[in-house]
Amino acid sequence: MIVTGKSDLTLRQFEKALIWLLVGENFYSVTLITLKISVCIFFLRIIEPKMQRLAVYSTVALNTVFGIAYIIFTNLQCGAFSGILDFALRRLERGKCVSNVTAIDMTYAWAAISAATDLLLALMPILILRGANIDKRKKIVVFAILAMGFV
Numbered sequence: 001m002i003v004t005g006k007s008d009l010t011l012r013q014f015e016k017a018l019i020w021l022l023v024g025e026n027f028y029s030v031t032l033i034t035l036k037i038s039v040c041i042f043f044l045r046i047i048e049p050k051m052q053r054l055a056v057y058s059t060v061a062l063n064t065v066f067g068i069a070y071i072i073f074t075n076l077q078c079g080a081f082s083g084i085l086d087f088a089l090r091r092l093e094r095g096k097c098v099s100n101v102t103a104i105d106m107t108y109a110w111a112a113i114s115a116a117t118d119l120l121l122a123l124m125p126i127l128i129l130r131g132a133n134i135d136k137r138k139k140i141v142v143f144a145i146l147a148m149g150f151v
Helices: 011-046 048-074 083-094 100-129 136-150
Strands: none
Touching: 011 048, 011 083, 011 100, 083 136, 100 136
């Protein structure tokens, strides 16, 4: 029986919870990488200026490389993965895994890169719209729609 504060978990329930935590973290990272790649591919179809295209390619490269590194780090932070309970026990023992500071720093770095690429991808339509050859009223309407997506 493992006491978590609000309820008691059996070892089997604790193991299932850890598995779903790790699976969820991996799927979240893969989904984030895939989503940003698909948005960038869309932008590449509609933008022409070389600097904007370079920004999109850089976003894809940075997001993909660091995202894959984060997934690998998450799964191998305690060495080769042999089982979820072994992973949890190693994580609790000092010296068996990377330090908590390193794990937190890696998570903050992934979050910062993710936020920065989110901001770049949110601002990209504004740059595209600025150079569009449509009347001012339509630009304002499109900008308002894009602003809702930014929120």
